[in-house]
Amino acid sequence: MDLLAGAGGLAITIPAFVVALLVIVTVHELGHYLVGRWCGIRALVFSIGFGPVLWSRTDRRGTRWQIAAIPLGGYVKFLGDADPASATADAGAIEALGEEERRHSLVGAPLLARVLTVAAGPVANFLLSIALFTATVLALGVPVREPVIGELRPLPEEIGPTAGFRPGDVILGVNGTPTPDLRALFDYAREADPAAPQRYRLRRGSEELTVEGPMPMPPLVAGVTPKSAAARAGLEPGDVILSVDGRPIRAFHQLQEIVAASEGRSLELGIWRPGEGRLRVTVAPRVMDLPDGRGGFTHRVLIGITGDLFFEPRRETPGPGEALLIGLGQTWSIILGSISGFVHMVSGAISSCNLQGPIGIAETSGQAAAQGLDSFVWFIAALSTAIGLINLFPIPVLDGGHLMFYAYEAIARRPPSEKVMRALTALGLSIVLTMMLIAIGSDLFCP
Structure with missing residues (x-):
């Protein structure tokens, strides 16, 4: 595995993976916690990580905030939960609660309050993605419509001359082909003859001039x-x-x-x-x-x-509204692409090697971090969208499984029986573990 190729790679990969995961998990669990508190549901534990507790403090509401030793997830344990995943209720604890106290447990809260609390985690992930994509657009800007040179890239001499170009030059055409916008320049570049000299017609201030230059798209690794x-x-x-x-x-x-x-x-x-x-x-x-x-x-x-x-x-820096629309579009595009990819993978149309497990995600996080802050932030935003979407899958032990049970309760006017809940939860856990094993296999054995 490239992940284990050397100490230098690990020095970037492990911190990048932990930071990305902690940001995404913290936001996800804060979504559950904040909406649950707003709905009157009492949180007993807010944990970042699993396993032995490294640090904790209890606030005035009685919630214990803690950091645990294994930073591969987190959870909010609400009043009446038998386990951190809120998969089952603690029957003994629920029976010991008075009527008013029961109202402040997850199992005893009104149905709408439970739906909002459970859905808030994935929604928080989507909001994080939108915020990060929007912030990236505001920080980096978007290319102007015209092909205006902002900065020349370093190129070796054999690729072609660049001395005749200046920042601020507007490329009006190449070899007689008009380029009114960047799209037209890209279209020309895809068909340009590499054996032919490339003559650019430029506008520099009020002056027009012709200079020779490299191919519009040289064999550059962007x-x-x-x-x-x-x-x-x-x-x-x-x-x-x-x-x-x-x-x-x-x-x-x-x-x-x-x-x-x-x-x-x-x-x-x-x-x-x-x-x-x-x-x-x-x-x-x-x-x-x-x-x-x-x-x-x-x-x-x-x-x-x-x-x-x-x-x-x-x-140029777009307005906040335009940047927000771009952030929404990028998040929505990842959601649609992820759903399409999952459907095609299940049907066998594409390989399961497209599925990444924790090792592959860690490797990707390290490589994204090595390419710069903007690349790493984009990676966190994309991963947050994917985690939010996965949590909405209607599989017991995931948030989507809880919402599936609540939908049944809304239709049948009663929750599923305890026996059915336990059986479906066990099935859901086996599905999640199977998916995890397939993903790890993809990390280890796919090229």
Whole structure:
């Protein structure tokens, strides 16, 4: 496993994983706690982590706040709960409560109060995701519509000249093709002939000029997908791929074509890295399942990098409302993609290797943290969405299982029998454990 490749990797991976998990778990449990308190349900314990208690204090409401030794989750134990998961009620404790006290237990609270309290955990996860995505958009901004150069990226000489460009230049066209917006420039880049000189028509202030430059999308590594073939080969954002198996390339689409035709065969990449010069790495492309934009998936041979233009586009800070809409859209997109992926995985349309367990998530968190704060924050936001969604699955022991029981109670006008509850809870626990074993198997045995 790459996770265990060395102390340097572990030094980033373990803290990043723990921080991400603690943030997500704390927000999830705070959702349960705050809404439960608002509904009049008394919390006995608020725990971050499991196992031996390292620190605790009891507040004036009688809630014990604690940090436990194993930081792989957390829980809120409400009055009347027999276990931290609130899966079953403590019959003896409930019987010992007076009528008024029983109203302040989870099992004795009105149905709506229980529904709101249980649903608040996943909802808190979604709100955290929206907040983090929105904050990221406000901090980093969004590219302006026109192809305006914000900053030139470092490139080696053989990729093409960049001396004629200046920050603030507006690219009006390339080789006679108008580029009124960034989308038009990207469209041109995907079809551009790498053998042809690239002549750019620019607007600089009130002046128009023509300069020669590199391919609009050179073989530049703009981003590395965590746990991908590229990540495992050691590629980094900012690397420029100069050759594949000794064959020089000038455009990102050339690299895509070579990788797609490789059928998974290992490729030797000659790269240029800012500050280090020329290096060679070997990467083994892998078949990956990607959303096709129509609710399905397509199988593609990839190494796991994203490309970009030879410059960083100028950015502007959107208004809070626009940033919030972007944050909502990103969260919703992850929810839809996760549901689609799960359905296709269960049906066998895509491999179970797409499922990540704790080892894979830890590895991904470390790689995201290594790429910078914005990448790590995005990872936390995406993981928070996934955890919120998983908790809504109608499986006993998960929040969705509780909501399923409450739906039955609302329809039947009575809760399920204790015998049925225990049987379904045991079934739910076995389902969760089976899913966990499959995910860990994916971490350990999938390429």
